[in-house]
Amino acid sequence: MKIVILDGYALNPGDLDWHGFEALGHVELYDRTPEELIASRIEGAEIVITNKTPLNRDIIEGSNIKYIGVLATGYNVVDIQAASENGITVTNVPSYGTQTVAQHTISLLLEICQNVGLYDHAVKSGKWHESKDFCFFEKPIIELADKTMGIIGLGKIGQCVYRLAEAFGMKVIAYNRSIKEGFNCVSIDQVLSQSDVISLHCPLTEETNQLINEKSIEKMKDGVIILNTSRGGLINEADLYQYLKSNKIYAAAIDVLEVEPPRHHHPIMDLDNVIITPHIAWASKEARIRLMDTAVDNLNFYLNGQIKNQVN
Incomplete structure (x- = not known):
């Protein structure tokens, strides 16, 4: 054989x-x-x-x-x-990879909120040694408790992220094509308009292709955080780039792109408020x-x- x-x-x-x-x-x-x-x-x-x-x-x-x-x-x-x-x-x-992808999703969110890598680099480059105080500030630190996490897609990974977000004291809402018992399911427009953090966990279909675009971003809160560990095609990357530049979107963390690997240097990589990992959320x-x-x-x-x- x-x-x-x-x-x-x-x-x-x-x-x-x-x-x-x-x-x-x-x-x-x-x-x-x-x-x-x-x-x-x-x-x-x-x-x-x-x-x-x-x-x-x-x-x-x-x-x-x-x-x-x-x-x-x-x-x-x-x-x-x-x-x-x-x-x-x-x-x-x-x-x-349910647990692994959910873990990676939360790690991306925590990196945006805590800036652990940024502060580690700053300390090792001598900034703490030079500080006049017992601490110093490079970038704001964000507490997740009482903020709203909006999840799009309640498959096994979405459900796992839902429970992890609850553990941080977040209010969690979710949109799914069918209502899932035990979860706070709302409309897609409610997820877009009410969430401080939006995390994508739906499959890429004709219906969800470029779900995050100029029109949907305009419905979001100013300063929203967007996470994508699902499929790159869920996001219109040109629109994401423009709204990250304008700070309508506070930050984005993505593990997937429309073309993988990217064929050339992607403009989004030049932005300070985006984190990109190379499709490794699944790969523990x-x-x-x-x-x-x-x-x-x-x-x-x-x-x-x-x-x-x-x-x-």
Whole structure:
């Protein structure tokens, strides 16, 4: 059984192993695969494992693939209709990173509010030594208690962020397409207009594409904080840039961009009131181990005539 892993580096940059897959067949492992090499690398393979390497109709129909395992929750890199038409099972890995993504979301918010990195750098550069007082101030520190957190999207990650925000004494409101029992669900306009902090946790769909734009930002409070650890396409980045410059938005912290990696220097990176991390909210070692274990489990089930986490 030939198993081809097209882009293993993001899941395993060297601190995990591939023994689980190797126990199930002959593994050909690539850290990353450019599009022009996909067809040749999967030639003769019945099992293909991918994270972000696209498998389109032409690739699928010209292959011997029987099973595609996606090393992620999102599976839009696979032409699902083409896979189904050709009798190919496609699986994903749901819910492996809930706690990790929620933790990263709150860490971004705390960095905006506490400026820990800024103060650490200032101290180490000698500013405390030079201070005439027992402390000094570089940037305002913000207390979260009694402020309103607005969450857009109440999946497992959104729910986890909701509970963490409550633990800080924040008032939490949320918008979700369907009402979730046990959560303070309101309209999208109420989230936009009432929140001091808005955190995005919804999928990227036609409905949510560029949800944060000039029109929606104008409905927000002056000085709002925006967090995005979901998908870059949820935000119109040109509009975000303009409103960060005008200070209508106090700060933004984002783990995702519309194009990843960015093809050139992004103007938003020049702003002092934005924090950007490179799509790593999901990537704790613990979460990656869970992802690996589930992906192996998915394939093992398939090989034994059962299906687990099938998406088509």
